[in-house]
Amino acid sequence: MSKIIIVGTGMGSLSAAALLAKEGHELTILEQNYLPGGCSSSYYRQGFIFESGATTLVGFDKGMPLGFLFDEIGLEIDTERLKVPMKVHLRNGETLIRHNDLEHWISEAESIFGTKGQRSFWKFCFKISKFVWESSLKQQAFPPTSFSDLCSLAASFRPEQLTKIPWAFYSMDYLLKKFGLNENQLFVDFVNEQLLITAQNFTKEVNVLFGATALCYTNFGNYYVFGGMIQMVKKITDWLENKGAAIHYRTKVENVKFENGQYQVESSNGHFSADKILFGIPINNVIEIFPDEKLKKKYINKTLNNDKLYSAFQIGVGFKRPAGFEPDALHHQIHLINPLPNINAASVFLSYSHPIDWYRAPLDKMVASISCHIPNPNPDLDIDKEALAQIVFDELDSKGLIPRDAIEYFHVSGAAAWERWTGRKFGFVGGYPQYMRTKPWQMIDARLDGRGAYICGDSAYPGQGIPGVALSGINAFYKMKCSLRK
């Protein structure tokens, strides 16, 4: 059995850690924060429990990464499958419900966007998304970077792949044209804002394989975790500790070297060494703390700078629940008539705590997490966050989503807070956006240096949030396991 150091406790590295611990490896997990989970965590403030980042959760359906992971380690978490995954408030004042059932959703889309092209577009997207999820979990050697990866992929090859893979060369913009939807501006705007929250980019840059999968996010099981995302994360960290893993919080990894056949790690909390290391942090951070020439050369053209990334502007709100206030959906995307000043966000995303989730708020109160993208993140960027919050509150009040006079407490945050909370370079979050020039097989391989350093997380598997990073952790585990066997 190997001694392995894991850097970070995001859902990417925790997924790999759980599978490694199940095989009996000796794990030392180093986390710079005082809580686990990174961008999918929760924290207490002023009587409320706020989500750090992620609020929506998919991936528990059969053949999807979280279902696979929790089955493998035999854990269950306290969730509710949402009847209404999301509501979208369009710029023209109409609202639409993103029904989970495909037929129901197609009828809804046709009633708002017109019948032209909708049925065939959504049927096609759903077929692609099913294919992507089904193939992803079966092809753990992805992306292939060695002969044995290719052999492993060939062994699980399905003829269907020949007809689907070429869609990686086409953009969602092309797909809209193919279905005659590119001149339906209301629909194009809808698709762009939906892609931004799932693929971190717009129709011209997101390829069809990822874009169709991202758009059909709401047609899979969507779950609410009682107590906040940290309850899911804590289940895994508790399980890891029971299996003997040592988790050190407030321990920031500052430098990593490969010396005397081992990885030597300097941290804010002392020295650690191991046979292998798995970084669950973005590649931008890895290349700063692991100054390896081979690594720099390999990643110099793959590492994105801040002008290609996003951070998030967030508002955490605790509010009194007005009499009879029973939201018909927990998640809302609100498209704005005027983009928010300075950050140019054309939509905001609002997630309520579940009305009966007494862990997060007393039953007569609720929590709202509101967020939008900040392009070109830089922790020194001076944004008037209070002024932005007031604009957002006006919008939410006018739509009856949060009455202004019900707000008891709120706090705002941007790139600097993200850099502090997660240590992520530039405070960038949400993962590497999709870009047409990066095909799925050109994504960052889990094997970093060809020796014993590995990576997972949302710069390695861009765009698809928690299920995507869980998949990146599963793939990293698979590649580590193959090397441990040799």
Ligand SMILES: Cc1cc2nc3c(=O)[nH]c(=O)nc-3n(C[C@H](O)[C@H](O)[C@H](O)COP(=O)(O)OP(=O)(O)OC[C@H]3O[C@@H](n4cnc5c(N)ncnc54)[C@H](O)[C@@H]3O)c2cc1C
């Ligand atoms: C506002 C927002 C909303 C989102 N909404 C959703 C959503 O609704 N649904 C969804 O599925 N996804 C969503 N996402 C995306 C999703 O949360 C992330 O992609 C995912 O959680 C990232 O996981 P990760 O493991 O890659 O990294 P992270 O979560 O960033 O974890 C990295 C961990 O490493 C630690 N770390 C960093 N550097 C060091 C170091 N040097 N030493 C030790 N520890 C270190 C950090 O503290 C952190 O705990 C959202 C993200 C944001 C920011």
